[in-house]
Each structure stands twice: as C-alpha cells, then as structure tokens.
Amino acid sequence: MNITQHPGDKVLRIEVSGRLDSNTSQTLEDALSAEDVKGHPALLLDLAGVQYVSSAGLRVLLKAAKAARAAKTKLALAGLTPQVREVFDVSGFSSIFQIFADANEAKKTLAG
Amino acid sequence: MQIDLAVDMKELERMTAAVEAFCDENEVPPDAAMHLVLVLEELFTNIVTHGYKDRTRIGEPIRIALTAKDDRVSVGVSDDGIAFDPLQAATPDLDLDVEDRPIGGLGIHFMRTMMVDLHYARQNERNQLNFSKVWTR
Numbered sequence: 001m002n003i004t005q006h007p008g009d010k011v012l013r014i015e016v017s018g019r020l021d022s023n024t025s026q027t028l029e030d031a032l033s034a035e036d037v038k039g040h041p042a043l044l045l046d047l048a049g050v051q052y053v054s055s056a057g058l059r060v061l062l063k064a065a066k067a068a069r070a071a072k073t074k075l076a077l078a079g080l081t082p083q084v085r086e087v088f089d090v091s092g093f094s095s096i097f098q099i100f101a102d103a104n105e106a107k108k109t110l111a112g
Numbered sequence: 113m114q115i116d117l118a119v120d121m122k123e124l125e126r127m128t129a130a131v132e133a134f135c136d137e138n139e140v141p142p143d144a145a146m147h148l149v150l151v152l153e154e155l156f157t158n159i160v161t162h163g164y165k166d167r168t169r170i171g172e173p174i175r176i177a178l179t180a181k182d183d184r185v186s187v188g189v190s191d192d193g194i195a196f197d198p199l200q201a202a203t204p205d206l207d208l209d210v211e212d213r214p215i216g217g218l219g220i221h222f223m224r225t226m227m228v229d230l231h232y233a234r235q236n237e238r239n240q241l242n243f244s245k246v247w248t249r
Contacts, residue, residue, distance in 0.1 A: 022157045023124050051147065054153045054219040065210050083146055090225050091218055092206025 003031045010111040017108025020057030041073050042110040045078045046103045048079030053087050055066045078106040116172035119164045138180035144247045147226040154219025155189050163193025189241045197232045
C-alpha cells in the first residue's frame with residue numbers, strides 16, 4: 001500500500017493505493033493519526049488506487065470519521081473502485097461517509 | 113487446493129496469493145474471487161486474533177481447502193483454536209450512525225452475505241467451517 005499527501009489550498013488530499021487489509025491498515029491509521037493530518041480542516045481520502053478493502057481497512061476509515069466528527073473537521077472519500085464500493089455497500093458504510101466520484105468534484109465541495 | 117497456515121498474521125499474504133492463484137487456475141470470475149479472498153481474510157484474522165488466546169501455537173494448525181466444480185467453489189476452514197461457531201454470532205446493526213457503529217462482526221456479515229451453504233461443526237477438537245461461493249456466468 002502507498003500513501004501520498006497532496007496539500008492543496010484548502011483541502012489536504014491523501015492518495016491511497018494498493019490493498020487495504022489486516023496487514024496494511026495500520027500504515028494508513030498511523031498516517032491519519034499524525035497531528036497535521038488529524039487537525040486539518042478538510043481531508044479528502046482519494047481511494048481511486050485501492051482495489052481491495054477488508055473490515056480492517058473499514059475500521060481505520062471509521063476511526064477517521066469519528067475523529068473528524070469530534071474535531072468538527074471535514075472528511076470525504078473519493079474515487080471508490082467498484083470492488084471497494086461493493087464492500088462499502090454490504091457494510092452499510094456508504095451512508096456514513098460523504099463519497100464523491102472523483103477527487104476534483106470532492107475538492108470543490110470541501111473547499112466551498 | 114489445500115494450504116496449512118501458522119497462527120501468525122504474516123501468513124495472510126501467503127494465503128491470499130494461494131487463493132488468488134487457485135481462482136486464476138479455475139477461471140473463477142473476478143468478483144467471486146474477490147469475495148473468497150475477502151471472506152477468508154476475515155476468518156483467518158478472527159482465528160489469529162481470537163482463536164488462540166490461551167493456547168500454544170504449534171506448527172501450521174489453520175487449514176484452508178478449496179475445491180472448484182462448475183460454477184461453485186467449496187471452502188473448508190479448520191483450526192484447533194478455541195471452539196467458536198461464527199454462525200451463532202450476532203448480526204451487526206448496519207444502520208447506526210458514525211458514533212455508535214461497531215466494527216466487530218463485519219467479517220462474519222460478509223460471509224453470510226457473499227457465501228452460501230454455511231455449516232459449522234466442532235470435530236476432533238477442531239473448528240470446521242464449510243461454505244460455498246456460487247456464481248452465474
């Protein structure tokens with residue numbers, strides 16, 4: 001799994017690619033727990049490069065959603081592949097996140 | 113295909129590679145293959161995390177067996193950890209808000225949703241879980 005941060009004007013885009021499973025999810029959890037990431041007013045998780053997510057990956061995303069809610073910061077997801085979208089749907093996760101088709105669309109909304 | 117695994121999360125990669133290779137060889141459609149990899153990751157993770165808490169971890173006691181026939185893959189997962197019937201586990205509430213959403217139980221929910229013919233038995237001090245993935249071409 002690879003994680004790349006793209007700081008923007010108002011939105012911090014975090015690009016994730018690869019597999020988000022029991023063995024890799026800790027890496028994402030650590031990246032999202034960093035102070036400058038956690039405290040950022042608008043976070044966008046770009047998952048266009050993620051082909052696979054298991055409940056271990058969902059747990060990290062849920063934790064980030066809870067942290068964003070508590071800190072009153074914005075958090076959105078973008079670029080879900082059909083395989084990842086299916087796992088979100090089966091889990092009921094599609095309804096608890098703000099999900100955009102792609103990163104550009106998400107940035108416009110988050111920055112506004 | 114049969115693979116024996118140690119009680120160690122490092123084995124996940126080896127298991128995933130074996131399941132993917134099996135699906136390739138048997139021309140299992142990509143969606144069905146992903147479901148198999150996902151459900152087996154969830155079960156394997158549960159066994160490693162909860163199944164051997166107070167037990168010694170000798171050798172490679174977790175066994176996964178896959179058989180392909182027509183539009184079906186039959187799966188057997190067995191281990192000699194603590195007796196646990198995942199089919200008796202509570203169904204997670206998927207409608208709760210972010211604050212109250214639990215994460216436990218999702219793996220078993222995936223199995224119930226994506227697999228058929230689920231069956232559990234405790235035999236010879238081992239958990240034996242069987243299920244199948246079926247698809248239409």
